[in-house]
Amino acid sequence: MDHDGDSRTQINLQSKRVRLARDMRRSQILDAAQALFVARGWDAVTIADVLAEAGISKGGFYHHFSAKEDLLDALVERFTERAMDGTAGAREAEGDALARFNTFVDASNRWRAEHGPELRFFLDVMLQPGNETQFARINAASAEVTLPVLRGLIEEGACSGRFDVPDAGLVAETILALGHGRRAALRAAVKATDAGDLDAAALTLEARMAGEARLIDRLLGLPPGSVVLSEAGKHREMLAAIAAPCGDRRPRAPKPTRTPKPGSERRPPC
Amino acid sequence: MDHDGDSRTQINLQSKRVRLARDMRRSQILDAAQALFVARGWDAVTIADVLAEAGISKGGFYHHFSAKEDLLDALVERFTERAMDGTAGAREAEGDALARFNTFVDASNRWRAEHGPELRFFLDVMLQPGNETQFARINAASAEVTLPVLRGLIEEGACSGRFDVPDAGLVAETILALGHGRRAALRAAVKATDAGDLDAAALTLEARMAGEARLIDRLLGLPPGSVVLSEAGKHREMLAAIAAPCGDRRPRAPKPTRTPKPGSERRPPC
DNA sequence: TCATACCGACCAACCGTCGGTTTTTAAGGT
DNA sequence: ACCTTAAAAACCGACGGTTGGTCGGTATGA
Numbered sequence A, B: 001m002d003h004d005g006d007s008r009t010q011i012n013l014q015s016k017r018v019r020l021a022r023d024m025r026r027s028q029i030l031d032a033a034q035a036l037f038v039a040r041g042w043d044a045v046t047i048a049d050v051l052a053e054a055g056i057s058k059g060g061f062y063h064h065f066s067a068k069e070d071l072l073d074a075l076v077e078r079f080t081e082r083a084m085d086g087t088a089g090a091r092e093a094e095g096d097a098l099a100r101f102n103t104f105v106d107a108s109n110r111w112r113a114e115h116g117p118e119l120r121f122f123l124d125v126m127l128q129p130g131n132e133t134q135f136a137r138i139n140a141a142s143a144e145v146t147l148p149v150l151r152g153l154i155e156e157g158a159c160s161g162r163f164d165v166p167d168a169g170l171v172a173e174t175i176l177a178l179g180h181g182r183r184a185a186l187r188a189a190v191k192a193t194d195a196g197d198l199d200a201a202a203l204t205l206e207a208r209m210a211g212e213a214r215l216i217d218r219l220l221g222l223p224p225g226s227v228v229l230s231e232a233g234k235h236r237e238m239l240a241a242i243a244a245p246c247g248d249r250r251p252r253a254p255k256p257t258r259t260p261k262p263g264s265e266r267r268p269p270c
Numbered sequence C: 001t002c003a004t005a006c007c008g009a010c011c012a013a014c015c016g017t018c019g020g021t022t023t024t025t026a027a028g029g030t
Numbered sequence D: 001a002c003c004t005t006a007a008a009a010a011c012c013g014a015c016g017g018t019t020g021g022t023c024g025g026t027a028t029g030a
Helices: A022-040 A047-054 A058-064 A068-092 A097-114 A116-125 A132-159 A168-194 A198-220 A234-242 B022-040 B047-054 B058-064 B068-092 B097-114 B116-125 B132-159 B168-194 B198-220 B234-242
Strands: none
Touching (some): A022 A058, A022 A068, A132 A168, A168 A198, B022 B058, B022 B068, B047 B058, B068 B132, B198 B234
């Protein structure tokens, strides 16, 4: 590398930044990055943006993360780690297979309700165009954790004769896939809730969940009404929890992909 | 950037490149891009790569496509356009709802078998890390086309009393989601086939398809064995069609994400 | 005093633009 | 018919500005 070699000799004079413990800085950077991804999306957020938001230099950042991608991995890991704790206790519930199944569903629903804002991030942001990569990873990580649990539950029910299932793995996978499609419905519901139409949104969601429950009944070989995905009115409060926690609306990033405007302004007034 | 600033005055002397009709060049570029994406993945392919592969200049490229993203859109459009023609005829089949359903499934299976190489592209490439964006688009476009058809078929069967279905849309969505999960299985099967273990791969696939069929039976409220996803041995020949058409193995792009090696070589010897 | 958190100037590479050139097509004049 | 002229479209490749990532070096807590 042969460039002007003497400009580097200038001495750093304004290092007023504090020195933090490793995990502190990491999570601080993670928080900053997550906030930015929420507002703008993966591609539209540059490393420089994260640097500014976190208040750290480039060198500092690359001391903790090896690449922009690494940021995503860490984000996913943090999320799934937290999510696992939420539903881990439901594994050793009591009762027969069906009761345990319903308990598990209820636990994950409850966890979802309690983590509204965070969920909104992975619900709202991941689905906006340009974030498919993150979404896929989150999804894969999530499935990797929940699929074995679900399959275990179903297999157990099949062994005890409570369920009538030809292939537990396939059924578990299908149920999970069902939830995958639900995201779109949830997204629409959140949107409607934001627009003030909570009742209609809750009703629609409730209908979908009821439909799903009946499908799962069939998949498990149970009479209709066995599986209960939600008590009445449960989704209303869940929607309320997920819906925008602050009064301010998001900036509505109008640039899902890379900005092709090199003119002067690069970012809309947030 | 201070390099020789007057180099522009040199006159282009070697314009030996032929001039092609609009659609010709477009599809030529598309072919080149597709081949590269197959080999390396979305992020690892630069515009310059496509330029070189297609034998066209940057200006020429941007005369036909507005951005790299546009390339993907065009690719998706071209694919779905071709795919639609393949199964369009199956819509007006004869017989009762179940027979029509089976015909539809059979038609799409047949189409899949006939377009092995192309399918392999969307199967093999889209699933490699870093291609989630394309995969999501392909998937969305595909669903947008096939979901209404499937739902129509199911609704019709529900009206005629042939099917027992609470929510046709939900069931259609679930069946489609089933196919989504199947991709992973197919991928594994293709891999096994490449490794020479065609029999085992076909057997595994056959088992999965049988399981799926029984699930769909339940979803549609039919007795077991009604839905037929494949005649015996059908998957063997399909696998054979999909499996690598050429004897040479792909370069196995070792850099799914951006290459952080600025040393000297940027691309491994292909 | 030694590891490590941290800094910021720098670099290569990339995408997309721009002024310009060449070829084709269309129009008009004779 | 033929030539001339003009507009349109295909095509070129050097350049600008931005981005992700590197590197030598500094500061600080244990």
